[in-house]
Amino acid sequence: MTVTTPSQPGLPAGESRSADEGVRGRGRHSTFLPEEVVGSDDEPTTILIVDDETNVIASLRRLLRHEPYRILTASEAGTALETIRKESVQLVMCDQRMPGMSGTELMQRVKLSRPEVVRIIFTGYLDMNAAVDAINKGEVFRFVTKPWNDEELRLVIRQALEHHRLLRQNRELLKQVNEQNRELRQLNRELERRVGVRTRQIRQKSDELRASYFSTIQALAAAVEVKDPYTRGHSESVARYASLIAQAMDLTGHHLEGVRVAGILHDIGKLVLDTALLSKQGNLEPQEWQLVREHPQVGARILAPAVLPWPIVPLVYHHHERYDGTGYPEGLEGEAIPLGARILAVADAFDAMNSDRSYRTRLTPRQILVELEAGAGNLFDPDVVTVLLTLIKKNLIGL
Numbered sequence: 001m002t003v004t005t006p007s008q009p010g011l012p013a014g015e016s017r018s019a020d021e022g023v024r025g026r027g028r029h030s031t032f033l034p035e036e037v038v039g040s041d042d043e044p045t046t047i048l049i050v051d052d053e054t055n056v057i058a059s060l061r062r063l064l065r066h067e068p069y070r071i072l073t074a075s076e077a078g079t080a081l082e083t084i085r086k087e088s089v090q091l092v093m094c095d096q097r098m099p100g101m102s103g104t105e106l107m108q109r110v111k112l113s114r115p116e117v118v119r120i121i122f123t124g125y126l127d128m129n130a131a132v133d134a135i136n137k138g139e140v141f142r143f144v145t146k147p148w149n150d151e152e153l154r155l156v157i158r159q160a161l162e163h164h165r166l167l168r169q170n171r172e173l174l175k176q177v178n179e180q181n182r183e184l185r186q187l188n189r190e191l192e193r194r195v196g197v198r199t200r201q202i203r204q205k206s207d208e209l210r211a212s213y214f215s216t217i218q219a220l221a222a223a224v225e226v227k228d229p230y231t232r233g234h235s236e237s238v239a240r241y242a243s244l245i246a247q248a249m250d251l252t253g254h255h256l257e258g259v260r261v262a263g264i265l266h267d268i269g270k271l272v273l274d275t276a277l278l279s280k281q282g283n284l285e286p287q288e289w290q291l292v293r294e295h296p297q298v299g300a301r302i303l304a305p306a307v308l309p310w311p312i313v314p315l316v317y318h319h320h321e322r323y324d325g326t327g328y329p330e331g332l333e334g335e336a337i338p339l340g341a342r343i344l345a346v347a348d349a350f351d352a353m354n355s356d357r358s359y360r361t362r363l364t365p366r367q368i369l370v371e372l373e374a375g376a377g378n379l380f381d382p383d384v385v386t387v388l389l390t391l392i393k394k395n396l397i398g399l
């Protein structure tokens, strides 16, 4: 700041006012000042001047007499602190040299008790170290050397009040942001809670629906087994073996469940066959054999209209295909046969070998292993057979 003599030093003793005698300028909303330098709508902008020299206070008062500020004064630090505690003050200006307490110390205390109050220190001598220190520590907004230039000081005061207004605005904005964040967090928690409740309800409904599907499927499988007592438990066993093989072949989700469900329903087409034919001992006549060979298509036709969450119709339709293309109904070969159907074919044959049938007793474990190995690559997908043999070796499937 340019160092000049105060333009009108000194004041008659009668004009000196104490802190309790706050005076106002021409009005709160001077037409000479933009709105932003005045206080809030309900209170005037208040400046507290602290100096033990009455002529300095008088000069400042004169300097600001046409400004829309309420001026409070104090001649020492104790009164100043008391005033700041009681009054709404936006700016405090004090002398660096005062009896009892330095200006910097006073400003430190003001900063502690009312950090939002902007602080300006006057000093009669240029102590650069003290000025730099006070500004760096955030104690003061400006360090003004006496004597001052009136116009420049008015500008500094306006800047200080603008600084105060911006700080207040920032605090308000921060408060609003914090409040909005708090509301958002609350909304978020409520949303998470509702999503959690809804998810649990959906999961429960889904489980109920799934259980309902399975009970219907098991009822259908039971209908087949009622007609053919020799295959009792066969559907469940095929489903279990097929499911273990599918899992070992890394099938997951609907594909894995589809293999299991198709295992339960794979012979659903036998519902249309006579019980006598199903339990016939000995060889079938060609015409009878033709009827039996149709059960995959019949099964697929029964299941096609059903809306199920698993892709099981192709698996039921192709479960009698052979890897070398000699199976039925389509004579598909190798990987043209759906993987689930290749798994079912092995599981079906394995359970048939491993249980008594109307036309023969169960095979020995050795015979079963020989049959499986002999069938790999022609009757069965060799990879599926390898997986089954591994599961048998690991005792996950018993003979």
Ligand SMILES: [Fe+2]
Binding pocket: 266, 267, 295, 319, 320, 348
């Ligand atoms: Fe079958």
